[in-house]
Amino acid sequence: MKYEYNKKPELYTPIMMRIISKRDLTPDVRFFQLVPKEEYKHLDMDYKPGQFMMLSLFGTGEAPFSISSSPTRKGIFEFAIRKTGKLTDKIFELKDGDMLGLRGPFGNGFPIEKMLGKDIIIVAGGLGAAPLRSLLLYILDNRELFGRLIYLYGAKNVDDMLYKPDFVEMLDSDQIELFLTVDKGNEGYEDSIEEGKVTHLFKYITDIDPANTIACVCGPPIMYKFVVKEILKYNLEKDKILLNLERRMKCGCGKCGHCIIDYRYTCIDGPVFTYWDVIHMRELI
Amino acid sequence: MRVLKLAKKDEKKLYSVLVNFGEVWSPLPKGKRFSYEKIEDPKDLVLHEECIRTILPVKKFLMPSDFNILSFTPQQFLTSNEEIPFKVIVSVPPCEIHAVNILTKFYTTDYVDNYYMKRREKLIIIGKSGIPDEYCFCHKTNTSIVEEGYDLFFFDLGNYYLVWVGSEIGDDIVRKGSNIFDENLPKDVSQKYVEFRKQKNNSFINDVELEGVTDLMELMYDADFWDEFGDKCLSCGQCTMVCPTCTCFNIIDDLELNKELGHRRRYWDSCQFKDYSIVAGGHNFRESQAGRLKLWYTHKLKAFIGHFGSPSCVGCGRCIVTCPVDINVPTVVKKLKG
Numbered sequence A: 001m002k003y004e005y006n007k008k009p010e011l012y013t014p015i016m017m018r019i020i021s022k023r024d025l026t027p028d029v030r031f032f033q034l035v036p037k038e039e040y041k042h043l044d045m046d047y048k049p050g051q052f053m054m055l056s057l058f059g060t061g062e063a064p065f066s067i068s069s070s071p072t073r074k075g076i077f078e079f080a081i082r083k084t085g086k087l088t089d090k091i092f093e094l095k096d097g098d099m100l101g102l103r104g105p106f107g108n109g110f111p112i113e114k115m116l117g118k119d120i121i122i123v124a125g126g127l128g129a130a131p132l133r134s135l136l137l138y139i140l141d142n143r144e145l146f147g148r149l150i151y152l153y154g155a156k157n158v159d160d161m162l163y164k165p166d167f168v169e170m171l172d173s174d175q176i177e178l179f180l181t182v183d184k185g186n187e188g189y190e191d192s193i194e195e196g197k198v199t200h201l202f203k204y205i206t207d208i209d210p211a212n213t214i215a216c217v218c219g220p221p222i223m224y225k226f227v228v229k230e231i232l233k234y235n236l237e238k239d240k241i242l243l244n245l246e247r248r249m250k251c252g253c254g255k256c257g258h259c260i261i262d263y264r265y266t267c268i269d270g271p272v273f274t275y276w277d278v279i280h281m282r283e284l285i
Numbered sequence B: 001m002r003v004l005k006l007a008k009k010d011e012k013k014l015y016s017v018l019v020n021f022g023e024v025w026s027p028l029p030k031g032k033r034f035s036y037e038k039i040e041d042p043k044d045l046v047l048h049e050e051c052i053r054t055i056l057p058v059k060k061f062l063m064p065s066d067f068n069i070l071s072f073t074p075q076q077f078l079t080s081n082e083e084i085p086f087k088v089i090v091s092v093p094p095c096e097i098h099a100v101n102i103l104t105k106f107y108t109t110d111y112v113d114n115y116y117m118k119r120r121e122k123l124i125i126i127g128k129s130g131i132p133d134e135y136c137f138c139h140k141t142n143t144s145i146v147e148e149g150y151d152l153f154f155f156d157l158g159n160y161y162l163v164w165v166g167s168e169i170g171d172d173i174v175r176k177g178s179n180i181f182d183e184n185l186p187k188d189v190s191q192k193y194v195e196f197r198k199q200k201n202n203s204f205i206n207d208v209e210l211e212g213v214t215d216l217m218e219l220m221y222d223a224d225f226w227d228e229f230g231d232k233c234l235s236c237g238q239c240t241m242v243c244p245t246c247t248c249f250n251i252i253d254d255l256e257l258n259k260e261l262g263h264r265r266r267y268w269d270s271c272q273f274k275d276y277s278i279v280a281g282g283h284n285f286r287e288s289q290a291g292r293l294k295l296w297y298t299h300k301l302k303a304f305i306g307h308f309g310s311p312s313c314v315g316c317g318r319c320i321v322t323c324p325v326d327i328n329v330p331t332v333v334k335k336l337k338g
């Protein structure tokens, strides 16, 4: 038998990227800016908000991380990485100029085409602000292409809030209706950050036009049920609620099986699913 | 399609033809069972009357149980460009050819897996239809007849084999073996062929009935028997290792002692292992063994249809002879049917 297939890009071989800067976002989450090494600069590495890449470190292994930068700001890839185990511990030891391997982008990402012209509600919990930052920046950079931009962000406490200075500054912007909250302890930020779960922020969101609104949610597994319940109160259709989910992943390209839910691969058909998918697939949230 | 015959008296010469095309591999006895092994002595190449169920299926050639996909230095990652030799696999039963076709579809959908495809292109498949044993149930999974995926395919019609040519390489083989492959088919060939099919069909004993199981998987998702199976299951993963259409793998990095060179290994994994679905923070999406069994059976009997239009069980019977506690497609289907 003869098989037609593309022999060119090696699916499992990472390309090298250099760390050009990094800073701590919270005590255990660090922000990294990466650029492809010279010989890879010509590659077209376009991506969509909500996609992820597989990040490799020599001798330690590989894991998926959401792209936190926006494709509107080409050339630099940004990630917010939480220190949680073998690979991420090692990544935290890296210095500026050190190299990482990356492959991708993978996953479906947010369906930007369908979101154009719509009012957008973004709900982030904890580290969920990392993938949603890509979407946020994309919308801000193309502000005229979208309607209202509503952003609700909840973190455990003020120290655990990602991109806190950026968000606090954005509170004054007329480009975005932004509300911040922490579960407990907003000392020092009483004017800008509320106390309570992210679901409490929905009381500020009024006059939603359900036919013209799309909601995007990303956060810890426990959060989805409660947030979706709030969004459904605005009568949004089930396929207008988009959830960015996380599963264990080894390959990122639909082969290793680790991310499977029912008959769908989170890495191919996700990580962005609609609430309609969720109702029709077991174990999704 | 070209169809020829190979007289049984010439069977012994088959090896000398095939060896021109690559290493010759075929089922050889291993204890009470069989294993695909490299044939070193031409006398060992035997075409059995029965379908031979090897311990591991043909997938072991296409997706090795453990291999290096990359090497790396601190500066860069290098794709493995290991030379894959041509292999001729002889006596591959129809269900296994279906399984290979399923694997190929799987490995070329969405993204193409070159590690698989490089091996698939170097695999020459000589299929053979044989007599089933008490575990086979390919007649219930529509996998007892093959239309594609083989290079040559043999039917045992008494004192000769009917040989179907399924590819260009297959054609090259019969040309090379023009001294043993004969284009003049006997007059009674169609009669003999019908007799063979009848004999084969009448030999099936396993009467597991798969009709409707897709819907039953849905209806019985919360049934108690899953917990009984879950309690029994050893999470040993043998069912997934021997299943010809199971593909899951894990990836891990190894460093050589000098720490300047490393290898990225890809090896078989099992959805029946406990840590299969754990994510950051220790959240396990499938904590119970019953949940993991449901995942497997959903995937074998139902989910694959959504993706590829047919179930991914080909009825080879390996899970039946392998599972130490009798959890397999027939026992699950029986429970599904109440």
Ligand SMILES: Cc1cc2nc3c(=O)[nH]c(=O)nc-3n(C[C@H](O)[C@H](O)[C@H](O)COP(=O)(O)OP(=O)(O)OC[C@H]3O[C@@H](n4cnc5c(N)ncnc54)[C@H](O)[C@@H]3O)c2cc1C
Binding pocket: A052, A062, A063, A064, A065, A066, A067, A079, A080, A081, A082, A083, A084, A085, A086, A087, A088, A089, A127, A130, A131, A245, A246, A247, A248, A249, A250, A271, B278, B279, B280, B281, B282, B283
């Ligand atoms: C689509 C997607 C996007 C993600 N985006 C981000 C991100 O932007 N920032 C971020 O910090 N993290 C992100 N993660 C999670 C990140 O992949 C894990 O934190 C990382 O794999 C942990 O690796 P480790 O070697 O440091 O931890 P390990 O030592 O391997 O284990 C630590 C914990 O992580 C879990 N884990 C191990 N491997 C994986 C895996 N492949 N996927 C998920 N969990 C795993 C383990 O079960 C354990 O609970 C994302 C995961 C997915 C699936």
Ligand code: SF4
Binding pocket: B239, B242, B243, B244, B245, B300, B312, B313, B314, B315, B316, B317, B318, B319, B320, B329
């Ligand atoms: S599920 Fe069992 S019978 Fe079906 S293909 Fe796999 S091992 Fe063979």
Ligand code: SF4
Binding pocket: B232, B233, B234, B235, B236, B237, B238, B239, B240, B272, B322, B323, B324, B325, B326, B327
């Ligand atoms: S079903 Fe049987 S073979 Fe599979 S993991 Fe459980 S005990 Fe092992």
Ligand code: FES
Binding pocket: A248, A249, A250, A251, A252, A253, A254, A255, A256, A257, A258, A259, A260, A265, A266, A267, A268
């Ligand atoms: S991560 Fe391997 S199949 Fe999705």
